Amino acid sequence: MTESERKTWLTVQEEVRRCIRQRIWKPGELIPHEADLAREFGCARATVNRALQGLADAGLLERRRKAGTRVALTPARKAEFSIPIIREEIEGKGHRFDHRILHRHMSAPPPDVLTLLHLANGRKILHLQTLYTADGRPYVFETRWINSTAVPNALDADFDTLSPNEWLVREVPFDRGDFAFSGYAATTADAKVLGCQPADALLMMERTTQRGEDMITYVRLLFHPGYRMHTRS
Amino acid sequence: MTESERKTWLTVQEEVRRCIRQRIWKPGELIPHEADLAREFGCARATVNRALQGLADAGLLERRRKAGTRVALTPARKAEFSIPIIREEIEGKGHRFDHRILHRHMSAPPPDVLTLLHLANGRKILHLQTLYTADGRPYVFETRWINSTAVPNALDADFDTLSPNEWLVREVPFDRGDFAFSGYAATTADAKVLGCQPADALLMMERTTQRGEDMITYVRLLFHPGYRMHTRS
Numbered sequence: 128m129t130e131s132e133r134k135t136w137l138t139v140q141e142e143v144r145r146c147i148r149q150r151i152w153k154p155g156e157l158i159p160h161e162a163d164l165a166r167e168f169g170c171a172r173a174t175v176n177r178a179l180q181g182l183a184d185a186g187l188l189e190r191r192r193k194a195g196t197r198v199a200l201t202p203a204r205k206a207e208f209s210i211p212i213i214r215e216e217i218e219g220k221g222h223r224f225d226h227r228i229l230h231r232h233m234s235a236p237p238p239d240v241l242t243l244l245h246l247a248n249g250r251k252i253l254h255l256q257t258l259y260t261a262d263g264r265p266y267v268f269e270t271r272w273i274n275s276t277a278v279p280n281a282l283d284a285d286f287d288t289l290s291p292n293e294w295l296v297r298e299v300p301f302d303r304g305d306f307a308f309s310g311y312a313a314t315t316a317d318a319k320v321l322g323c324q325p326a327d328a329l330l331m332m333e334r335t336t337q338r339g340e341d342m343i344t345y346v347r348l349l350f351h352p353g354y355r356m357h358t359r360s
Numbered sequence: 361m362t363e364s365e366r367k368t369w370l371t372v373q374e375e376v377r378r379c380i381r382q383r384i385w386k387p388g389e390l391i392p393h394e395a396d397l398a399r400e401f402g403c404a405r406a407t408v409n410r411a412l413q414g415l416a417d418a419g420l421l422e423r424r425r426k427a428g429t430r431v432a433l434t435p436a437r438k439a440e441f442s443i444p445i446i447r448e449e450i451e452g453k454g455h456r457f458d459h460r461i462l463h464r465h466m467s468a469p470p471p472d473v474l475t476l477l478h479l480a481n482g483r484k485i486l487h488l489q490t491l492y493t494a495d496g497r498p499y500v501f502e503t504r505w506i507n508s509t510a511v512p513n514a515l516d517a518d519f520d521t522l523s524p525n526e527w528l529v530r531e532v533p534f535d536r537g538d539f540a541f542s543g544y545a546a547t548t549a550d551a552k553v554l555g556c557q558p559a560d561a562l563l564m565m566e567r568t569t570q571r572g573e574d575m576i577t578y579v580r581l582l583f584h585p586g587y588r589m590h591t592r593s
Binding site for chain 2: 148154173177297305306307308309310311312326327328329330331338339350352353354355356357358
């Protein structure tokens with residue numbers, strides 16, 4: 128895409144946003160055909176298509192093949208956020224990053240993890256517990272199960288050099304995954320690792336990652352008290 | 361876009377994904393030019409562009425004008441999630457939705473909210489506290505500040521009929537916003553509203569929404585204990 132094409136596309140998008148915002152096009156209404164908009168804006172139909180697709184991705188428009196494009200009735204508010212490499216997040220805040228493997232064993236995951244990873248009962252896989260620190264202070268406590276059947280080289284990986292978080296991002300380019308956020312009360316064991324009080328309210332993030340049909344890893348991150356995960360839409 | 365164009369675009373994207381996954385194109389490497397890929401796939405260059413843009417949006421590729429497109433070194437793992445209308449989330453789970461306005465006053469927000477909403481000290485705006493219930497059980501406790509200078513019709517809104525959550529989505533089509541997730545220990549007052557124990561660990565979601573340059577609303581949602589917010593990437 129050339130710079131002038133890009134400008135055109137952004138201009139079309141801004142104009143469409145304006146029509147929605149000022150209710151010139153009302154919620155639920157069909158908007159003009161792509162071809163008509165292209166004529167109105169004096170640009171290629173593909174440019175209009177690109178602009179509208181972006182707004183549909185953002186939840187402002189609803190596109191149905193043949194039925195046309197409507198202004199969304201209840202715009203789904205979509206937020207996109209990046210799950211950064213923990214090291215980059217910590218270093219990005221100007222802190223010194225470090226990590227320590229607390230536990231590394233082959234063992235049978237609990238039933239809920241077996242289910243998430245589509246594994247048969249009793250199957251032993253790689254279990255890792257890692258503490259990530261910022262300037263030496265506990266930042267996030269990671270409990271991870273790696274489906275070592277699908278990722279056999281994890282068994283020989285040097286996780287002391289490259290953290291499990293970073294190793295997996297590099298070795299197993301992210302494909303698809305589930306995320307879940309919840310509030311979580313620290314157990315006595317968690318509190319000892321994170322240097323907080325038992326029952327402290329923590330943000331828990333769980334992630335299940337798959338590559339094609341293979342379930343790769345289940346990870347549970349417990350962030351230190353006071354941590355806020357930010358995103359922008 | 362016709363169905364056949366769409367198929368082509370998805371096919372190109374799947375093929376590019378395969379090259380990245382199988383490390384035919386390695387992290388950090390330049391990938392072939394769009395024109396060459398278009399020739400290889402026997403499709404329009406615009407189709408290749410659309411496919412690559414999607415992968416760049418997903419963090420798998422890094423595109424720089426003139427410098428070309430590279431496989432991302434550390435693929436940012438991006439997750440997109442929709443913030444649903446609370447009513448739709450509850451009804452989608454098969455529960456009966458209800459809401460109750462607990463508090464509605466003009467008052468001066470605390471300093472951090474003033475800052476978030478770009479308001480001068482002492483400015484009074486609309487303050488609402490609302491409990492959303494599922495089958496009569498507390499689901500989420502919302503504390504909201506509406507910048508009634510920017511949204512004056514909020515002052516006359518009938519929030520008993522249409523909840524503040526839904527009213528704002530309809531009246532002020534979502535533009536941009538900040539989200540933050542954290543763990544939060546229920547106060548005695550929160551616990552009374554949510555029917556849980558003081559100090560219970562809750563998921564807190566904060567949101568600041570703006571329309572153009574106007575800061576519209578700051579909202580803090582405290583979800584009932586055990587709530588998990590799911591998303592998929």
